[in-house]
Amino acid sequence: MDSDKQENSSFEKEIDKFLSRKVAEEEILSFIPYHNLKKYKFNRPDFKILKDENIIIWIDAKEKKKRYNIDNWPDFKKMNIPEHFAFIEDESTILRLACCGCYCFFVVKDNTTFPYLYYTYFLTDFLCMPKTRNNRTVENTLKGKWLLDLRWANKSNSIEEVMDFVILKQQQLPKLCGVSSENKIGSYKCYGQYVGDSILAGGIPRTQEHKTTDMGNK
Secondary structure, X not given: OXXXXXXXXXXXXXXXXXXXXXXXXXOOOOOOOOOEEEEOOOOOOOEEEEEEOXXXXXXXXXXXXXXXXXXXXXXXXXXXXXXXXXXXXXXHHHHHXXXXXXXXXXXXXXXXXOOOEEXXXXXXXXXHOOOOEEEEEEOOEEEEEEEEEHHHXXXXXXXXXXXXXXXXXXXXXXXXXXXXXXXOOOOOOOOOOOOOOOOOOOOOOOOHHHHHHHHHOO
């Protein structure tokens, strides 16, 4: 078995147990009505949840089991990310999530703290947050790694809080993407507020006159 999967098996079992309990109890008012739950091992994110015929939610679960030697990852210092907020993940994990659709979540259980904390990234976070990547030599090849700041994720104190966040983001996505009836496409400022990320103003202010001119030129 892959070493990364072995390290995270206990956390996956914890989520699996939680989801199975919710199926049995049918607590649909507070949590996702899990009509269908599947567990994957290697080629997909860990959990596939069929909320209804149109919505599939994917969750990948990992653990931070020990502290990092930051000296081996100097980009953390360049990004001013202290070790207790540092996390390293394979780029293949992120790409695997991106290939599964928009309702994808990456959950990190921090075992270096007590009580344990949980950090959840929405796929949108991976698109919009600052990115620093390293290639790590593994035998005779290179393995892409993402250097993450746990402060960029949503912090929770329990699996229940994690699932509340998952549902909230799933429900917010149509509005976020500008496809709900109450919003206009393109009317949003830059998504998210990430520690260390500076979003500056650019261009000239646009007015209704500019919009009319732009539409007329099409």
